[in-house]
Amino acid sequence: MNPRLAKALINGLLLGGAAVALFPLLWMLAVSFMPSGTSNALPPPLWPAHPVLDNYRQLFERAGMGRYLFNSLLISGAISLLSLLFNVLAGYAFAKLRFAGSEHLFRVLLGLLVVPAQVAMLPLFLMFKYAGLVDSYVGVVLPGMASVLGIFLVRQYARGLPDELLEAARIDGASELHIFVRIVLPLLRPVVATLAILTFLTAWNDFMWPLIELTGQGHYTLPLGLASMAREHTEGTEQMMAGSVLTVVPVLALFLAMQRHYLDGLLLGSVKG
């Protein structure tokens, strides 16, 4: 094929693909600024002729969106911090500390990945019901405090740390905790950043477990609040789009800011080792 034609074709296809990928998101943003009821017209408008913030204001004043936003931030933040701590400790131990049965135990953990999370959800709900934890922040955070994939990611990265460095510190009489905090943690910074953003995004977007666990609107996260509005058909198109923007923009912004870390994690997690 003529190289100029090939170039035009390839870039044209990329442009078309990007348009398809971005159109729903841009349309959502545009409609969220349209006055109530004006998006339901023919032809469907692409741009708000008179942009307003009413939809957002109403969501916060009437639909309790501020509460959902707070809940989402609290739950995703808590899950990220705690699981980061636990996964990094465990991943490092699997990579660098010697103990009987290490390989075997790790293989058992990887085996857990085969079981879909939903299998555990019904008994977990019953456990929490008898423990009085249904409809609580704690009930959403607890099962998210460690993940096999997170441990795996840290282990993959930590295996590359130089053993001599750790041995030298041990000969100097440093405790394992001291070595971890002073030497290992700073070296693990890249994988910690990667895991932090992966975990936060997953927790923010999570739907099924919070839906089961959080039975009252007071604890709803943004996806739960949005889904319940969508199923009740109480809000107009423009407000639903404003709600979607509020749900999507925080994670999209976080992704754009830390894109490299996110994609590194995605690739690290997909390599078998």
Place this chain on the structure above:
Amino acid sequence: MKGSRAAWLFLAPALLVLAVFFLLPVLGALALSFTDYDLYALADLRNLRFVALGNYWMLLHRPQFWAALGHTFYFVVAGVPLSMMASLGAALLLHSPLARCKAFFRTALFAPVVTTAVATAVVWRYLFSTKYGWANHLLGMLGIHPVDWLGDPHWAMPTIILFAVWKNFGYNMIILLAGLQAVPADLYEAARIDGASAWRQFRHITLPALGPTLLMVAILTVSGYFQLFAEPYVMTEGGPLESTTSVLYLMYEDGFQWWNLGVATAEAFVLFLVMFAVTAAMLRLSRKAAA
């Protein structure tokens, strides 16, 4: 042994969490699926009875469950190849030396992956609404009659599949792109000198080199797509005429609307077994093909 005690202390919190909040519930699920746990047992545990394989036996005779399994397979069988083709196509385009602004295109094509499924499913519901939706507007410009995308039992699942492809293809695209970048460039060089066409290069160099990556990506996508839930929950509520009721949607309804937790866990287990069987078969078939 001092070192090994430290190791166990480091492992303890994560292992405890996984044991108590995952392993234990999974084992509990197996036990629960052998009981008739329902609303009465929820009120008073003394009403709980052991029914052995009764729930599983009942599921085998329940058309609703077979229908849900069928809808889930429909979603997987149509959705996974479409997603993979979109991912591979996008990765090939991005990998081409002729492509411009690669960083921008990569980010744009990947953006749907990080968005919240519930939120973008809401957006798609309006884009595919019969009267004011853009999908029908564009069809109208081509002179095609409007389609009742989410209200017609024949179209609801294809619409959800389209949404899933849009939402997910970027993930595998990134993995496949990394796979393409790992193929040695001199292989293509040699092929070009031999006068091999672009298609033959793709067929005889790219595809074999990508093989293991494609298989891994396919298996991950299959097990992900079997877990269809949020999309029908938001876009169709399992309808119309239950045409988008997946196994997990049925499990959620049986478990948390009707409180038949025994039946619901049996459904979860059957889904797990099906997923396991399908992914194991994929692995075995690919090994046979490679041998």
